[in-house]
Amino acid sequence: MHYSVRLLLLSLFILLLPVGKISAQNYNVDSLKQIVASAKHDTIKLGAISYILINIPGEGKEYNYYRDKFKSIANIGLKSNPDPETKKQYFSALGMYNVYKSYETMQTDIVTSIKYIDKSIEYFTKADDKRNLSSAYVGVGTLYYKIGNREKAISNFFKGLKQFELLKDNEGIAYASQNIANAYGSESSSKAVPYFFKALEYYKDESVLSLQDKAQKAYLLASLGDYYINAKDCGNANLYFEKSLAVAKQVEDGNLLSELYCRQGKAEERCNKNYAKALGLYDQALKIGTLDENRARALLNKGHVQLLQKSYKEAEKNLNEALVLERKVGYLNARKDALGYLYDLYKQTGNYKKAVDIIDRYNRAKDSLDEEKSHDALTKQQLTYDYEKRELQSKLAQERRLSEIKLENERQNTRKDIMIAVIAMIVVILIISLVYLYKYFKQKNIITANKNNELRQKLLLTQMNPHFIFNSVDNIQSLIYADKNDEAVNYLTKFSKLTRQILEHSTEDYITLDEELSMTKNYLAIQQLLYNNNFTYTVDADDDIDAEFILLPPMLTQPFIENAVKHGLKNTQEGGKINVRFYMHNDSLFFEVTDNGTGIIAKEDDNKHRSLATQIVTERLKGNANRKTIDIEISNIVDNEKVQGVITRFEIPYIKDI
Structure with missing residues (x-):
């Protein structure tokens, strides 16, 4: 088969493989061969081979090698039990292999060619490859049309057209419509016209x-x-x-x-009846045509017109040349027509001897053509029988399938009843389990809530112990007696505000960091009064912290600030320093308090108080953060092996209120 014809016939078959990444415009045949040799994935090899087969002559050792390799890769791939999508690609590849085989045999054995296309339809159906399946229907239709079975040809053309329309594939619609139009048009049927124009629309x-x-x-x-x-x-x-x-x-x-x-x-x-213009067109055809088939047709038509014009010498020359070319291409209709025209020419010119020779050759050509038509008729009958047999087998298979479906439905109904009973049991068990879990967690929440309330009370007691209240009031009273009314009012205001803050926050789960800072400053101001201003203090939050939108559990930091004042500066008469700082690290909020006192010493009362504060706050943090362990770091600040004070720090769980 001539290369350009083969390419035209295969142009609508597209192998749906990853070769979409390999474009014939970007790779020549040698590059595609390299891909076949080096690619790791079979589907990429198959895609490359499909382009190679279209772009090399459709005969010879090289073509046969790649065609058979194409089939071998697909068969081996199917045996490896690939995933469903890859399996479809292998089925598509086997479908294409049968398309190649069909077009290789269509010139010599039309029956075998149709069988190959039928096999490709089976594979494209398994692959759910609707695009190539549609093209295969039209392809087998052209083969039926070739042997004169217009009924089956048109039936398959319409199958292909229907599929192409469902795919909204305009090129395919044009392809199928053109074949339908040609099939109808061969008998001058008016049915052809709509399909000609449907194809032209593309x-x-x-x-x-x-x-x-x-x-x-x-x-x-x-x-x-x-x-x-x-x-x-x-x-x-x-x-x-x-x-x-x-x-x-x-x-x-x-x-x-x-x-x-x-x-x-x-x-x-x-x-x-414009013979001069017709001859001019035939001359143009001869001038530019290179295919023997086209030249034979032009010479035959030219000789016929010259015979009509009684230009016998020119007609004889052109008709004989057409016969020479016909022998090369096997154009049997052209041989019969050329010999018939020569017979008429020799009769008209009185050359009866040549006319007798020609009529004998004409009859042999006619007999050969009749034999070919008889062969086509026999082929048509055979294919009709095969087609009807396949249809019957398909109906039987469909009936078996319906019986299997009915049996399977009965089995499914039985399984369904069992499943409903099992599900009902599971639902009952789940309901009982949920009731039990509800009661269990409800009881647990009550216990947790009671425990949290106890912790709040302990924290409240650490902040509002009678000794602290008495000393605060006593010192404010001393300021009044000393006639330091403004200072007394200032401290009284802070004390009352602190008392209100402690009482209000003791019932809250979260307060803002801004409120925590305010409460801490008020608390340290009162402590500063109690300790005769023998220390200074700072309370800060880093600049990258928006204190108004950070929520944290209340009353966590005060026990450690109290430790820093009461125990850290216990022996300090003046120059004491307390620094409180809140800062962020790795999206975590940390609290830190430092003092410049004598450091941690092994005194039972001090350590007992620190341990109590640590225990209470640790339990409180567990409840709020839902964490198993809370690390509270308390250590001496050492400089040149000399204790310079104590630092306490720990992470505080927080919520961002945005």
Whole structure:
């Protein structure tokens, strides 16, 4: 089969593999061969081989090697039990293999060619490859049409058209419609016309057509012209042949133009009786055509017109040349027509001896053609039988399938009843379990809430112990007696505010960091009064902290600040320092308090108080943060082996209120 014809026939078959990444525009044949040799994945190899097979001559050792390798890779891949999607790709590949085999045999054994296409339809169906399945239906239709079985040809064309329409594949719709039109048009049926124009719709926008699209459009317009010749509508025949030539000239393919000039010449000859113009078109066809088939057709048509014009010498020469070319291409119809024209020529010129020789050759050619038609008829009967047998087998398989479905439905109903009973039992067990869990967690929450309340009370007692209240009031009273009324009022205000804050916050789960800072400052101001201003203090939050939008559990820091004042500065008469700081580290909030006292010493009372504070706050943090361990770091500040004070720090769980 000539390469350009094979490429045209295969153009609508697209293997749905990862080769979508491998474009024939980006890789030449040698590059594709390298991909086959080096690719790790079978599907990529298959995609590359599919392009190689289209782009090398369709015969010879190289073609056979890659075609068989294509099949081998797909079969081995299927045996490896791939995932469902990969399995579909292997089935598509086997479908394409059978397409290749079909087109290899269509010129020599039409029955085998149809069997290969039927096999490809099975594989494309398994692969759910609707695009290639649609093309296969149209492909097998062309084979049935070739042997004269228009009924089955048109049936398959319509199957393909229906699938292409479901896929909204305009190119495929045009492909199927053109074949339907040609099938109807061969008998000048008016049914052909809508499908000719349906196919033409795809080629409407000239700006987006490829050269192959333009060639297809030219053939389609010429086929429409042939239809109008058969329908004896010469006006439309001439119109569509002119349109066909206009499109074909854009393609610049000599053989395409050669065939179209021959077709238009027949229109001038049969419709317009314009023999001079017909001869001019045949000469143009001979001038640019290189295929023996096209040249044989042009010489035959030219000889026939010259016979009609009684230009016997020129007619004899051209008809004999057509016979020589016919022997090379096996164009049996052309042989019969050429011999028939020569017989008429020799009769008209009185050369009866040659006429007798020619009539004998003509009869042999006619007999050969009749034998071929008989063979086609026998083939048609055989294929009809095979087709009907497949249809019967399909119906039997469908009946078996329906029986299996019915049996499976009964089994499913039984399984369904069992499943409903099991589900009902599970639901009952779940309900009982949920009731138990509800009661269990409710009791646990009550216990946890009681425990948290106890912790709040302990924290409240650490902040509002009677000794602290008595000393605070006593010191404020001393300021009043000392006639330091402004200072007394200031401290009284802070004390009352602190008392209110402690009482209010003791019932809250979270307060803002801004409120915590305010309460801490008030507390340290009162402590400063109690300790005769023998220390200074700072209370800060880092600049990257928005204190108004950070929520944290209340009353956590005060026990450690109290430790820093009461125990850290216990022996300090003046110059004491207390620094409180809140800072962020790795999106975690930390509290830190330092003093410049004598450090941690092994005194039982001090350690007992620190341990009590640590225990209470640790338990409180556990409840709020839902964490198993809370690390509270308390250590001496040492400089040159000398204790400079104590630092206490720990992470505080917080919530961002945005």
